[in-house]
Amino acid sequence: MITIKNVSTISGEVITHTIKSEDDITIDGSGLTLFPGLIDPHVHFRTPGQEYKEDWRTAALATVKGGYTTVFDMPNNIPPCISDTRLKDKKALIDKQLSEAGIPLRYELYIGADKNHFEEIPKVAGDIVGIKVFMGSSTGELLMDDENSLRAMFQIAAMLDLVVGLHAEDECMIQENNKKYAGRSDHLVHASIRSPEVAASAVKLVIDLVRQYGTKAYILHVSSSNELDLIRAAKEEGLPVFAETSPHHMFMNVHDLEKMGGLAQMNPALRAPEHQEAIFAAIKDGTIDTLGSDHAPHTIEEKNKPYPESPSGVPGIETNLPLLLNAYNQGKLSLDEILDLTHANPRKIFEIRENDDVVLVDLNKKKTVKNEDQATKCGWSPFDGWELTGWPVCTILKGKIFNFR
Numbered sequence: 001m002i003t004i005k006n007v008s009t010i011s012g013e014v015i016t017h018t019i020k021s022e023d024d025i026t027i028d029g030s031g032l033t034l035f036p037g038l039i040d041p042h043v044h045f046r047t048p049g050q051e052y053k054e055d056w057r058t059a060a061l062a063t064v065k066g067g068y069t070t071v072f073d074m075p076n077n078i079p080p081c082i083s084d085t086r087l088k089d090k091k092a093l094i095d096k097q098l099s100e101a102g103i104p105l106r107y108e109l110y111i112g113a114d115k116n117h118f119e120e121i122p123k124v125a126g127d128i129v130g131i132k133v134f135m136g137s138s139t140g141e142l143l144m145d146d147e148n149s150l151r152a153m154f155q156i157a158a159m160l161d162l163v164v165g166l167h168a169e170d171e172c173m174i175q176e177n178n179k180k181y182a183g184r185s186d187h188l189v190h191a192s193i194r195s196p197e198v199a200a201s202a203v204k205l206v207i208d209l210v211r212q213y214g215t216k217a218y219i220l221h222v223s224s225s226n227e228l229d230l231i232r233a234a235k236e237e238g239l240p241v242f243a244e245t246s247p248h249h250m251f252m253n254v255h256d257l258e259k260m261g262g263l264a265q266m267n268p269a270l271r272a273p274e275h276q277e278a279i280f281a282a283i284k285d286g287t288i289d290t291l292g293s294d295h296a297p298h299t300i301e302e303k304n305k306p307y308p309e310s311p312s313g314v315p316g317i318e319t320n321l322p323l324l325l326n327a328y329n330q331g332k333l334s335l336d337e338i339l340d341l342t343h344a345n346p347r348k349i350f351e352i353r354e355n356d357d358v359v360l361v362d363l364n365k366k367k368t369v370k371n372e373d374q375a376t377k378c379g380w381s382p383f384d385g386w387e388l389t390g391w392p393v394c395t396i397l398k399g400k401i402f403n404f405r
């Protein structure tokens with residue numbers, strides 16, 4: 001049995017917490033706060049095909065270091081994960097890497113929506129957490145930008161009671177903007193090409209399809225007030241629409257893109273500061289359900305290329321929780337809101353079974369994010385140099401203790 005003594009609950013009560021284990025270990029929890037193991041519903045751990053950016057050995061360490069014990073991995077691999085066979089192959093590779101790392105990470109996989117592989121969806125229905133649809137092009141080859149295919153996908157998902165996870169950006173508008181801004185090679189143009197209107201146009205179509213087919217739609221990395229207004233109205237209408245936001249959209253804005261160039265380039269792009277305010281308000285009023293890191297590592301050499309060769313995506317799973325706890329210390333979020341975003345809501349939406357994983361956090365620990373401290377293989381963070389107050393110090397996953405004090 002693992003016994004954690006004198007630990008605070010989120011509501012401030014001091015308790016003794018026990019976890020079943022073959023070992024008999026007592027942990028002094030004085031001054032620490034107990035959270036359940038967190039769920040990151042949106043990561044790109046790059047296996048198979050891009051293990052030079054990340055693999056599940058390095059990513060698993062980054063995950064437990066960040067206070068997370070469950071992740072949902074995206075299918076934009078090389079080759080893309082779009083069939084039963086590829087899903088099985090991917091799972092075998094992940095299990096091998098996790099066993100080499102000695103980290104029994106809990107994970108779920110998305111399958112990629114592909115218009116030539118609809119017949120694969122029923123085959124994998126019991127083995128996936130959802131279907132990922134790229135309505136706009138992003139990293140990798142996956143794209144479903146025609147309305148007929150989208151209709152078919154929403155119908156199949158509704159029939160099989162599967163969640164559709166949507167990268168909601170309007171591909172047609174992206175292409176038009178690419179033409180409009182052709183010749184610009186500064187990274188700031190990325191925010192104009194992938195504007196809030198581009199995202200909102202796709203979200204509008206998603207909501208129309210949900211209204212028609214009753215599909216459970218989970219809109220990934222919501223980044224703008226434009227999308228939030230539509231999602232809020234859809235929820236009021238009683239539609240099964242859920243929203244995830246990302247740490248970079250909460251804590252960074254278009255000025256960071258201007259300063260940092262490729263290092264702050266991701267899809268959807270960073271927005272003007274007023275969108276950050278809208279995100280915080282939407283967390284408070286329940287329009288935003290979850291936070292996904294969208295951990296999308298690329299090497300620093302790739303990120304420093306001129307636009308548009310620089311790839312979109314930033315790592316994030318190690319800094320999610322410290323950023324949220326820092327926002328708590330600034331009075332911007334409550335611990336209950338953090339728990340909802342990172343555990344309770346993803347568990348409800350995706351029907352994830354309860355487990356006894358926990359993370360102990362030190363709400364007062366001050367530490368500066370440093371590239372050289374990152375466990376992710378890409379070895380950098382967009383938050384390098386940020387001093388944050390509130391850090392995870394110990395994660396217990398399947399009875400295994402990972403100490404970071």
Ligand code: DOR
Nearest residue numbers: 138139266267296312313
């Ligand atoms: O910025 C992004 N990076 N957005 C995505 O949709 C994909 C991701 C990646 O895999 O690099």
Ligand code: ZN
Nearest residue numbers: 042074294296
């Ligand atoms: Zn993503």
